[in-house]
Each structure stands twice: as C-alpha cells, then as structure tokens.
Amino acid sequence: MALYFDFRLRVSNFSVTEGLQEEEKDRIFFKNSTATRRGAKPDGRKLRSEQNSPPPEAPVESIVKRLTALRDGYQAVEKAIDERFEKIAKDSEDLVFEFNPHDRPDLADALARIFKGSNNKITYKMYLAALKLDKEISLQIGETLADGV
Amino acid sequence: MIKIYKFDTDLQDFQEISQGTFDNPVTVKSTPGGLASAHKLWIRNDDPLKFYNTVSIDIPKEDAEAPGVINVGHRDTLVDFDLRMLSGDVEPTDAEWAAAAHWGTISSPLDVQHGNQSRTKIPDLGEAGAADTGFYPFWVKITTPGSITPGERLFYIRASYIEGVV
Numbered sequence: 001m002a003l004y005f006d007f008r009l010r011v012s013n014f015s016v017t018e019g020l021q022e023e024e025k026d027r028i029f030f031k032n033s034t035a036t037r038r039g040a041k042p043d044g045r046k047l048r049s050e051q052n053s054p055p056p057e058a059p060v061e062s063i064v065k066r067l068t069a070l071r072d073g074y075q076a077v078e079k080a081i082d083e084r085f086e087k088i089a090k091d092s093e094d095l096v097f098e099f100n101p102h103d104r105p106d107l108a109d110a111l112a113r114i115f116k117g118s119n120n121k122i123t124y125k126m127y128l129a130a131l132k133l134d135k136e137i138s139l140q141i142g143e144t145l146a147d148g149v
Numbered sequence: 150m151i152k153i154y155k156f157d158t159d160l161q162d163f164q165e166i167s168q169g170t171f172d173n174p175v176t177v178k179s180t181p182g183g184l185a186s187a188h189k190l191w192i193r194n195d196d197p198l199k200f201y202n203t204v205s206i207d208i209p210k211e212d213a214e215a216p217g218v219i220n221v222g223h224r225d226t227l228v229d230f231d232l233r234m235l236s237g238d239v240e241p242t243d244a245e246w247a248a249a250a251h252w253g254t255i256s257s258p259l260d261v262q263h264g265n266q267s268r269t270k271i272p273d274l275g276e277a278g279a280a281d282t283g284f285y286p287f288w289v290k291i292t293t294p295g296s297i298t299p300g301e302r303l304f305y306i307r308a309s310y311i312e313g314v315v
Contacts, residue, residue, distance in 0.1 A: 001309065001310060001311070001312060002307050002308060002309040002310070003150075003151055003168060003307070003308045003310075004168055004169065004305040004306070004307055004308075005153045005166040005167070005168055005174075005175070005305055005306040005307075005308065006166060006167045006168065006169065006170070006171045006172075006173070006174035006175065006303070006305060007166075007174060007175045007177070007208065007303070007304050007305050007306050008171065008174040008175065008176045008177070008301060008302070008303055008304075009176075009177050009178075009179060009230075009291060009293075009301070009302040009303075009304070010176065010177070010178045010179070010301050010302075011179050011180070011181060011293055011297055011298070011299045011300055011301075011302065012178065012179075012180060012299050013180060013181060013299045084180075087181070087182065087295070
C-alpha cells in the first residue's frame, strides 16, 4: 500500500535569500544557526546550556563584531543580488521596449542624448546601463554637494 | 496510519503534511541555478494498534502513479530537477549529499550489520505486538537547474509500506 503527501516547489528568479544556505542567511540576519535552523527539532538542552554560557563580550568588541558581521552580510546580499541581475540580464537580453517617438518625444530626446543613434527602442542592456549611470550621477551629485558644505 | 510531518518553528510543533488537498504541503523554495536548500521532515505511525514494515519513502519523478488517490489539478514532471533524500537527525554534510543517490529511496528496516552508514535507512515502525509511534527524521534536498522556468510545481512524497495489526 502507499500514501501520497503533498509537496510543492516554488521556483522564483527574484528571491535573494531563498536559495541561500541556512548559514549564509544566519550570517546576513545575525541569527544563531542552531536556534533558527529550519525544521530543527526543539531542543531543551540548548536552553539549559544558555544558562551556563559565558558572560557577554565587552561592548566595544561586540559592536566591532556586529559591524563586521553587518558588512559581511551586506556584501553577501549585494553579491546575491548581482548574481541574480546577471542571470536576469542573460535571460532578458532579447527584451526590447519599442515606442513611437512622436508619442513620447521627451523619452526619445532623453534616449538620443544618452544612447547616440537610438530614439525609439530600449533594450534590457540599455536599461541596465541607465540604472548604472543614474547611480553614478547620484553619487557625483552627492560628492559635489558635500564639497560645497 | 503512516504520516509525514514538518516542524513549524513558529508554533513549535509538528504539522501533518496534507494528502491530496494541498492544505498543508511541504513547501520548498528554489531559484534556478541557485544554491539548494535542505528540508527536514519526519515519518511516523500515529496508530498504537498498527505496525508497519518494509516502509519506503520516495518522490516519483513522473505523475504516473497515485491513481484515484490524488485529486489535484495537475502534477509536474520533475525530471529536470536534482532531488536527493537522506535519513537521520543531523543535517547531512555536503559530502554526504554529494554521495547521495539522485532520486534515491529511503527504506526500512535498518541494516543491522551496517547501521545507517549510507543514511538511506529508517527502522520498521513497530512490529507484531509492539507499535512504534516515534518520529523518524529524513532530509530532502532539491537543486533547480538554471534552465528551469520560474513557477509553482506540485508533486508528492510517496510512502509505501506493509501494514500489520499489533
């Protein structure tokens, strides 16, 4: 005889943490991997052992450790996102947004100023380039304003 | 009756996996080409008047079985995925996962001579004269190749057995 139990698989391109190992998530979100491991059995011994745990670290050392963990976590998130974007870019390299320049003269004008020779279509590569450019411009504006203070 | 459970960390309790209704399925999330995640589940007999031997757990690749048992809109083929199962309480190491059979089966009884070295065994759930209602853990790991289209796929864990009355 046999029984059949429901199993659902959700495949998503846009998840940053879903594909990460528990240890990586724990590092990003400062969780204790033993206490938060998905599917772990409740463990009363852990609670008892916590009562005998060593005294907390000195505040400064603790802050440095936490900031280091924060930086590592940020870098892990950034790396994961970059990888996802690269994958999306590869999957989407054929995507093109075409429009009529007469209907959107503002967009056509802006496009022609950034990407010479194009005024009616935006490819995914162009979109990513524009995002990058926007980031750099924002950074430049920020630096310029900071210099003026 | 044999049941499969997951552990709800919010409720701090075992939750029965539904059969055919998808009211409470095991839900695994994955990204194409991403890192695989392992899920811990438990098999158990909840009937003190029954025992089960020759128990076998697997996840069929194709929707060719369970006639009349599953009443869900559709089931998907899993041929393109890499699915592995191992038994035991502690999460398998990378080396153990690497050595595990693709689409392997976990079965009873335990190998008396070799124990559970290959982590593919669980004990029989009781015997004549003595039911066993303990929880026996096993792990499932799915790796999704980069070529897979995002979306939801429904399939099932199959538990086969021979039932006896205590």
